[in-house]
Amino acid sequence: MSGANTNASKIFPSGFRDFDTGFLFSIGANQPISSSMSFSVLLDLGYYYDSYDFKYIIDGNRVTENYQFNSFLIGGYARFNFGFLSLGAGGGAKIPGSATYRISxxxxxxxxxxxxxxxxxIFESAIIPYLRFSIDFSIFNYLLIGVYANYDFPLYFQHNNYMSDVLVNKDSISAFDIGIQFGYYLNINFNRNYY
Structure with a gap:
C-alpha cells in the first residue's frame, strides 16, 4: 500500500490509496557472527512501479492527480540474520525510465x-532517493516472506516548468509505502575445502 504527500516536511501520509509493485535481484556477501547469527551486505538491482495519488477540493469540486513511475532501482542493503529472522535496512535511487500523469x-x-x-x-531532479526497512522470515532455509516500509524522498517541482499551467500541486511529491515481499534465497559457499 502506498500513500503520497504534497508536503515535503511530512513523512507519513494521511491515507494509503495506491499499490506499488516491483522485483529485485540482490547479490552480496554474508559473514557469520556465530552459529545462529550473520551479517549480510547486498547490492539491489531491479524494477519498481510507483503510483502517487492526490485528491483536492477546488471550488467545491473534487480533482485528482495521479503520477505513475516505471523505474530502474539500484541500492545497497544491510541485513542482520538471527536464525530464521532477518532485520534489514538500506537505500538507493529509483531512476524513472518513463512516467504517466493523469488529472481529472x-x-x-x-x-x-x-x-x-x-x-x-519538470522536477529539480528526476531521480527518486529512497530508504527501505524490512523484517523477513526464512522458510525451509531458501524461501523468504517479509514485511517492509519504504520512504521515497520528495521530488521538487521546478518553478515555471512547462506543465505549470496543468499541475494542481506545484511544490513537491513524496511517498511512504508498506507491504509484503517474497523471495528465494540462494546461498553459495565459496570457502569450501577440497582435500
Whole structure:
C-alpha cells in the first residue's frame, strides 16, 4: 500500500490509496557472527512501479492527480540474520525510465506520458532517493516472506516548468509505502575445502 504527500516536511501520509509493485535481484556477501547469527551486505538491482495519488477540493469540486513511475532501482542493503529472522535496512535511487500523469475533475481532464528527459524538465531532479526497512522470515532455509516500509524522498517541482499551467500541486511529491515481499534465497559457499 502506498500513500503520497504534497508536503515535503511530512513523512507519513494521511491515507494509503495506491499499490506499488516491483522485483529485485540482490547479490552480496554474508559473514557469520556465530552459529545462529550473520551479517549480510547486498547490492539491489531491479524494477519498481510507483503510483502517487492526490485528491483536492477546488471550488467545491473534487480533482485528482495521479503520477505513475516505471523505474530502474539500484541500492545497497544491510541485513542482520538471527536464525530464521532477518532485520534489514538500506537505500538507493529509483531512476524513472518513463512516467504517466493523469488529472481529472472539475474542468480538468488530461493524460500525459513523460520520458526521463521530460521529468528532468519538470522536477529539480528526476531521480527518486529512497530508504527501505524490512523484517523477513526464512522458510525451509531458501524461501523468504517479509514485511517492509519504504520512504521515497520528495521530488521538487521546478518553478515555471512547462506543465505549470496543468499541475494542481506545484511544490513537491513524496511517498511512504508498506507491504509484503517474497523471495528465494540462494546461498553459495565459496570457502569450501577440497582435500
Amino acid at each position: 475533475g472539475y474542468e480538468m481532464v488530461g493524460r500525459y506520458r513523460f520520458s526521463f528527459g521530460d521529468l528532468s524538465d
